[in-house]
Structures are given as structure tokens and as C-alpha cells.
Amino acid sequence: MRHQYFHTKTKAFFSVESISDFRKDTSHSTPNKWFTILISTKVNGEMIIDDFKLSLNKPNAIFITPGQHLHFPDKTIFEVFSISFNKEFYCIEYHDSDVSCNGLLFVNNFNSVHFVLEAQQLSIYTNTAEEMVAELENQASLQDEMLKNLLKNLLIRSNRLFREQMSIGEIDDANIDFARKFSGLVEKHFKQIKMVVNYAEMMGIAPASLTKRLQKYGIESPSRIIKNRVVTEVKRLLMYTDKSVKEIASIIGYDDQYYLSRLFTKDTGISPSEYKKSQLKL
Structure with a gap:
């Protein structure tokens, strides 16, 4: 069942949904609209984020950014709370200093962010989601502030758990913040700007x-990150639209469609047309 908050003036959106409702709005052809936290209470199978297959057999918290495409194979057993919001409701960058996320959870071009929820943590996460549902049903005064506080607490806990499971210490904060800033710039400008300089x-x-600063965080080179983002966008447009390679090249900022085709083929091992055919068979 879906429970949601929407402010007509500010366009702030927040919702808590069941997996059945979420799956109705989630398919190969529709990109995710919101910042989304998936809290899987029961899982066995695969979840596909863009073309990355995530195999799950334990409860997880999974973080999805706007623009990513989700797919749940029919054979996957997946019971989940989906908590979604937009930047008008809770701006990740603005609130970073408050929740100490530093872009670990959402502003991340480097990894698919997810972590295991053991029984005690799963109970806390599901209780928080249920408290959000109760608040959405009550329609009480200062509802948005209560929802933001619940979300903030969930993000703080998620930040701590992710750090713990990834062995990220407080000493790494400067490098993490640096990587987050670079990631955000790539996300904002990759269609127009391709040069590291x-x-x-x-x-x-x-x-x-x-390059050296990013290496301290154990991630790929700047040029590789930029290229990965370009290739990911090409894959999305090939999989989820009927646009030609020429049209895709124009969208991503290339005048020469053949240059983009060569770049894609060198990176993936197959041509754009072959990639599209392979995805249609899935």
C-alpha cells in the first residue's frame, strides 16, 4: 500500500510504499524518479540496477538515485519497504553536514550502495518505516518536520552501518567528501564536459x-569515472528508449556517432546495436 506526502507549493514529495506498489511504477522503460531507500525484509534472487545484477539472499538496505532503472526478475522473492523522496523534501547536499553522509549513500558514481541488515537492525529499519506510515496516516500538524526527522535518523544510521561494513573510518572523511564533490560534478556535467583537466x-x-586524491579513496582514475558515466548513459538510452546511436551521441555531447560507437565497443566488447539486441532477449 502507498502512503505519501506532497506539498503543492514547494513540490516536496515523500512516500512509503510496499513492494507491490513500487513494482507497478518500476520497469525497464521507466527511470527511478526519486532518491529511494529499499529495505528488503525478505529476499532471494536478483535485483537489476541499470545493467548491474545484485544477488541478494539476506535482508538489505539499498540506495537508488534518480535516473537509475530498476528491474526485479519474476523469479525473485522480494518483500520490501520503499522510502522515496525528492530534493525539495530533503536535499542530500544541503543536509550533508547534519547527517554526516558526505555523499556515501546517494551521490555516488563509484559503487552500488547497499549493505546487509542483521535481525536487530532490520527490526529498527522496519519500525522506522512503520512509524513513517503512521505519521502519513495521521495528517497531524508539523507532519513534514516529523517525517524529515525520521528520515534524517534513518540516514544517520545507514551512514554508520555502511561505514562499518565497508571499514570506512572518520579519518577518511576528507577524501570521501572530495570524491563526492567530483562525483557530483561528473553527474552534472558529463554530457558537456569529458576532459579531466x-x-x-x-x-x-x-x-x-x-588523480592522486581519488586514489586515496581506492577508486578509479578520473578519466575512467567520466567514461563509465558516459557508457552507463548510453546503455540506459539503448535499453530504455528507441533512440538511434546518432541521436544518443547528440544527447551525450558527441558530434561523431562513430566515435561514440568505437568508445562503447572498446569499453564493453560489443557494439551499441549488439548490446541493444542482447538486452531485448532478457
């Missing part, structure tokens, strides 16, 4: 220093 200039450092 331009991103380094936006961050106020030399290209070599940008």
Missing part, C-alpha cells in the same frame, strides 16, 4: 593531484 579546474587543483 576541466574537472580539475572546477575543483581548483592540478589534474595529477585530482
Whole structure:
């Protein structure tokens, strides 16, 4: 069942849904609209985020950003609370200093963010989701503030659990924040800007220093991250639209469709047309 909050003036949106409702709005052809936290209470099978297959056999918390495509194979057993919101309701970047997330959970071009929920933590997460539902049903005064506080507490807990399971210490905060800033710039500008030197200039450092700083966080080179984002966008447009390679090249900022095809083929091992055919068979 779906429970939601929407403010007509600010366009702030927040919802808590069951997996059956969420799946109705989630398919290969429809990108996720919101920042979404999936709290799986029972799971056995696969969840596909874009073309990344996530195999799950334990309860998990999974974080999905706007624009990502989700797919649940029919054979997957998946019972979940879905907590979704937009930036008008709770802006991740603005609230980073409050919840100390530093972009670990949502602003992340480097990994699919998810972690296991053991029995005690699963109970806390499901209780929080149920408290959100109760608040949405009550329609009491200051409802949005109560929902934001519940969401903030959930994000704080998630940040701590993710750090713990990934062995990320407080000493890494500066590097994490640096990586988050670069990730955000790539997400915002990758269609127009492809050169590392331009991103380094936006961050106020030399290209070599940008590479070294990112290596401290154990992630790929800046050029690789930019290319990965471009290839991911090409895959999304091939899988979920009927646009031609020429149209896709124009959308992503390439004048030469053949250059984009060569880049894609070199990265994936197959041509764009072959990739599209392979996805249609799934």
C-alpha cells in the first residue's frame, strides 16, 4: 500500500510504499524518479540496477538515485519497504553536514550502495518505516518536520552501518567528501564536459593531484569515472528508449556517432546495436 506526502507549493514529495506498489511504477522503460531507500525484509534472487545484477539472499538496505532503472526478475522473492523522496523534501547536499553522509549513500558514481541488515537492525529499519506510515496516516500538524526527522535518523544510521561494513573510518572523511564533490560534478556535467583537466579546474587543483586524491579513496582514475558515466548513459538510452546511436551521441555531447560507437565497443566488447539486441532477449 502507498502512503505519501506532497506539498503543492514547494513540490516536496515523500512516500512509503510496499513492494507491490513500487513494482507497478518500476520497469525497464521507466527511470527511478526519486532518491529511494529499499529495505528488503525478505529476499532471494536478483535485483537489476541499470545493467548491474545484485544477488541478494539476506535482508538489505539499498540506495537508488534518480535516473537509475530498476528491474526485479519474476523469479525473485522480494518483500520490501520503499522510502522515496525528492530534493525539495530533503536535499542530500544541503543536509550533508547534519547527517554526516558526505555523499556515501546517494551521490555516488563509484559503487552500488547497499549493505546487509542483521535481525536487530532490520527490526529498527522496519519500525522506522512503520512509524513513517503512521505519521502519513495521521495528517497531524508539523507532519513534514516529523517525517524529515525520521528520515534524517534513518540516514544517520545507514551512514554508520555502511561505514562499518565497508571499514570506512572518520579519518577518511576528507577524501570521501572530495570524491563526492567530483562525483557530483561528473553527474552534472558529463554530457558537456569529458576532459579531466576541466574537472580539475572546477575543483581548483592540478589534474595529477585530482588523480592522486581519488586514489586515496581506492577508486578509479578520473578519466575512467567520466567514461563509465558516459557508457552507463548510453546503455540506459539503448535499453530504455528507441533512440538511434546518432541521436544518443547528440544527447551525450558527441558530434561523431562513430566515435561514440568505437568508445562503447572498446569499453564493453560489443557494439551499441549488439548490446541493444542482447538486452531485448532478457
